[in-house]
Amino acid sequence: MAAKSIPNKPRYDYVKRTARKILLSNNINSLPTDIDLIFKANNIILFSESEAEQIAMSDLPYEFKNNKDIQAITQKRIIQGKSIYISIVKDRNRVPGNVRFSKAHELGHIFLKHFEEFDLPSSLNISNSHEYWVLEREAEMFAAELLAPTAILRACNCFDKESIKSLCNLSEEASEYVISDIRRDYHLMEREKAALECQFDDFIRNKKYLLLTSPAFCGNCGAPLKPADRYCIMCGFKTTNNVNIDKVFLYPSTIQLKSTGRVYYCLRCGEIDLPLSSKICNVCSAPLYNLCTSCNSKLSGNDRFCGSCGGVSSFFQSRLLESWAEVQNSLNSVHKNQILNYRKINFWDYIIEKLLDKNKLDVHRALFGSCGYDDCGKLIIAFESESNNLIDKDVILAEINAICLPYFDTTYDDIDIIHT
Incomplete structure (x- = not known):
């Protein structure tokens, strides 16, 4: 040739x-x-x-x-x-x-x-x-x-x-x-x-890259620190040069915000129809922005404290976020879903995130915190506890397939919801 x-x-x-x-x-x-x-x-x-x-x-x-x-x-x-x-x-x-x-x-x-x-x-x-x-x-x-x-x-x-x-x-x-x-x-x-x-x-998702890019870690809770942080955003501990490297702990992100810093829907009651000018939910008064309660700085969705002044974040003050100790205990415990005899869908969290991008807020809210499994072509969605949301299985299956087909070249034939 x-x-x-x-x-x-x-x-x-x-x-x-x-x-x-x-x-x-x-x-x-x-x-x-x-x-x-x-x-x-x-x-x-x-x-x-x-x-x-x-x-x-x-x-x-x-x-x-x-x-x-x-x-x-x-x-x-x-x-x-x-x-x-x-x-x-x-x-x-x-x-x-x-x-x-x-x-x-x-x-x-x-x-x-x-x-x-x-x-x-x-x-x-x-x-x-x-x-x-x-x-x-x-x-x-x-x-x-x-x-x-x-x-x-x-x-x-x-x-x-x-x-x-x-x-x-x-x-x-x-x-x-x-x-x-x-x-x-x-x-x-x-x-x-x-x-x-x-x-x-x-x-x-589990921020493992921070092990390589963070200049230091909190000596109290082990969270990665940014160069400008004077206080740890997870525990509020004042940063020092004496960091216990054995305590390094990576806290996953659980709350996604829009580019404006606003939630997609109320984190407490799930209300979607939120007034554009409002900073709190018009139904339950939960904060729609994660702000420092001391200096009013805009924070990321998972910050418990302000890295600049150490003030408590509005999400943490409103109990929309767990404490660092609770997160550690949860992640260190063996999840019940791990014993299920189904194949775990490794890209499940990615699918849930895509629901936000496609503005499928009701479906995202219904599936938040769930785990997805594949049982020979049947979609199994597992929750740790009974859900208060009325889940329409047909709608859920259609929306999941709408993401899985173009992105992963796969679809599911049926769906079941279980609680562990």
Whole structure:
């Protein structure tokens, strides 16, 4: 087959989409990306510079070893009719973050089929040839998306260089490259975004990324602290430099707010028809915004205290949020639903969140706090206690299928509600 012509410009959508497919197919569900696992899972041979020299029992070629512009090389070999890729990455006197980026860069050349579709000369010449700049740029873009997937950085609200550096285990140089790349408005199909976010759901929803990005943790309740926090937003404890790392605890987000900081519906009585100008529910007077009761600052939905002044939040004062100790006890206890003989729907929380996005507030309110299970195509929805809501099973099933079909290519034939 004749070689294709090298594109005139980088194929942004194709590159990003390919990187996401590799993350999905290799079941990468947390950051930093396990780059060595991808090499191993795809039978791509990887050597460090020192390993390659040890195997060859001699120095690597001078043109590779002494060229500072070349940090890695990949070559394709046909063995017994199969394509075998061998990558060698320089590791001497290099920071680990740069080595990781070089590895991901080489994977880019492989998975983007640069060796298969284009007539490439020796890999040693590519970086110095203007003709092949497009392919180098594509490999760089692939590496950035593989190590710092845009959808996941956005879900973790991670956009600054230091956070990306810590979260993705990159060097400062590689982190700056990721930032410049993430600012581009790349097209992201909703289904692709959903698949990637679902695979990372536990990492995102349970805030495991904070273990890597938070500068400190509360010595009283173990909650992650932000650099500007003077008080812990979970327990109100005044922050100090003496943090007991053994007490680190990640508190999941349970209350979602609109971009304005307002609830989607009343958290106490479930009222949906709320006056736009009102700050409290017109039925039960519960707060619609989580504000500091001392300085009136607008807080996130799960803040119990104000990080600036230590004041109690309106949600916590109104008992719309449990105390940090109650949350810990609840999460540390064995959930009854875990003993059910059904397959748990791993993306259930994601489905519930999508109901808000689609303005299905009645359904979201009815299903909030539930767990979803699959019993051979039958949807089982489990609640810890008897629900006060009158649940229309047909409506629930229709709305769940309306989300599952386009996002996950699956539907359920029947539905049952149980209480544990």
